[in-house]
Amino acid sequence: MLGSFGVGKTSLTARFVYSQYSETYHTSLGVKVDKKVIEVDGNEVTLMLWDMAGEEEGAPIKLNYVNDAAGYVLVIDGSRGNSFDVGVSIQDRVQTNIGDLPFVVAINKADQRERWEVGDAQLADLGARGWRLFETSAKTGEKVEEAFLTLAGLILRAQEVSMDDSPDDSPDDSPDDSMEEGADGSSPKLT
Numbered sequence: 001m002l003g004s005f006g007v008g009k010t011s012l013t014a015r016f017v018y019s020q021y022s023e024t025y026h027t028s029l030g031v032k033v034d035k036k037v038i039e040v041d042g043n044e045v046t047l048m049l050w051d052m053a054g055e056e057e058g059a060p061i062k063l064n065y066v067n068d069a070a071g072y073v074l075v076i077d078g079s080r081g082n083s084f085d086v087g088v089s090i091q092d093r094v095q096t097n098i099g100d101l102p103f104v105v106a107i108n109k110a111d112q113r114e115r116w117e118v119g120d121a122q123l124a125d126l127g128a129r130g131w132r133l134f135e136t137s138a139k140t141g142e143k144v145e146e147a148f149l150t151l152a153g154l155i156l157r158a159q160e161v162s163m164d165d166s167p168d169d170s171p172d173d174s175p176d177d178s179m180e181e182g183a184d185g186s187s188p189k190l191t
Ligand SMILES: Nc1nc2c(ncn2[C@@H]2O[C@H](COP(=O)(O)OP(=O)(O)OP(=O)(O)O)[C@@H](O)[C@H]2O)c(=O)[nH]1
Pocket: 003, 004, 005, 006, 007, 008, 009, 010, 011, 012, 022, 023, 024, 025, 026, 027, 028, 029, 052, 053, 054, 055, 108, 109, 110, 111, 112, 136, 137, 138, 139, 140
């Protein structure tokens, strides 16, 4: 869970894992890990959710936690315009320092849309970058499940693709190949 402080990282996690919500704000220190088992496309997936301390001015989030992550939820507080800029800056830093990881964006506090500072044009801008946006509310539960399940799906697909793409130097790995090579007597070629 990445984002500025107070955007609702802990609240979204608590909504998703425990179906609970609290108005009381206890800022997170360090990292708390929660676990939830879900089903995606018939696969049982265990999500380990790392709820991190939010990024404050002068105190950037620790990217070394993100290094080992399969993906992440980038949380922006729709009612705090500054959290939009912080979110974009975090995403830029992850992209530069770690690279492409599956992620979804939660524009949170959708129950307070009348107080939102983040406008449609800003959201359209993120959408145009190909970011997957969910207008969530940890308070009402709106789109929370959808955001996490979409992330889990993206992670599964990314891992399938990386298995397909894994370097395969040995034709012996494929039973079909080795049978053909055996049949015509040619020796396996190393590419
Ligand atoms: N109205 C409304 N308030 C929310 C929502 N999500 C979180 N809040 C409130 O916003 C405050 C901060 O929420 P947290 O979940 O603690 O935010 P956080 O991102 O974990 O904050 P840090 O740990 O300090 O980075 C709390 O008072 C929450 O009750 C929401 O969807 N709607």
